[in-house]
Amino acid sequence: MTRLLNVIIVLLIWPMSASAQLLAVADDSGTPVWNEMRGEKLIALKAKGDPLRGEISFEPCQGCHRAGAVGRTSGSYPRLAGQHATVLIKQMTDIRAGRRNNPKMDPFIGDHAISAMEIADIAAYISALPIPDANGKGPGTSLARGKELYVKDCVTCHGDKGEGKSEKFYPMVAAQHYRYLLREVQFIRDGDRRNSNPDMVKVIKSYTDTDMEAVADYMSQLAPPKQ
């Protein structure tokens, strides 16, 4: 009798969970979701991250992002050192929720690997790391054009020194690796980075490839902001 009851319950719940999955998929591939304040993102943001625990939790991340979270000058992996904790938490929780595609990173950031608390810890650790000067810089060939675009379109959010704005989740872009900046700007323009700020997507919609190279070049040459 109990078994029969179980079967009935499963049959009742099945379509519900299936439709919930469908909803999640639709949510993941549809319009950009900038920054909804809910779920584990909220938990991690409210938690008091511990940099000492974060240092241990960050060890597997070092394989790609390097010791000290300096990233790779090739731009294959971004520099994270000194990035705002809010930005780090947003991106980590977005990636593992499927709101930002990152197949290379997915298996290392899933909830089988780290908890929301560890995300807060890692963010606390990384955000306090020193930002070294030696980043992957652009060719430096179109800095005037880059500056013109940056001042016109980017400075309001990302700041005149590229320092970003923690409380608004706007990342620090100064001294980031050039190739990484270029790739992400392109993803954002083309709608491939689905957790982008819709205002930014609008602003850079009309950018040509040359515009993107110029503005990424300019950002990569900005000195690390004072910490």
Added chain:
Amino acid sequence: MKNADRDYSQKGRPGRGVFWFAAALAVAAAFATPANAEDAKTLATTVCVACHGDDGNSAIPMFPKIAGLQETYIIKQLKEFISGQRKSDVMAPIVANLKPEDLAPLATHFSSQKPKAGDARDAALVETGKNFYLDGNEDTGVPACVGCHQPQAVGHTVYPRLAGQHPEYLVQQLKNFASGDRSNDVSRYMRVIAKRMTEQEMKAVAEYIASLGAK
């Protein structure tokens, strides 16, 4: 310049957690029954010796060197051989005869043995492997081994020491992780990583690891 970002020296304070952990272990060890250490030595020199050597420095390429491995790592592996979570036709019948109280002293015994240098033979392959160990593969998303296993492959917390290990054994384990035959890795990391590696990368990195360790 390409590898300027490889610097692990700036990481600083790598051992603080380990220090406290070691201190806790030392306290725990002080309370352990002294008789266990003798039992462990007997087991090591009568049972384990056949494959792993009496000092844990196996001379047989297919059997791992276990000298100097972290105690916690040895205990974890023994427990998982017993539970079947790590499958091994060789180890299963042997660990079946172990008593639960044998595990910690056995781990202490082998952990405190001095690991011998490895037996790398191919210098060019060592160089390729070193690059892979320090950089991984950016194109296929293989993280650098150094992130967890540390410079010189000395290991850290839950990540085992690898320095000086037999290359044949290392390649076999990587293949086992890739196929899923071995599935007792932390957070599935090694299964993902090994799956992204080519056989050539496995051989190269194993050769490099074999070149490490005290000479």
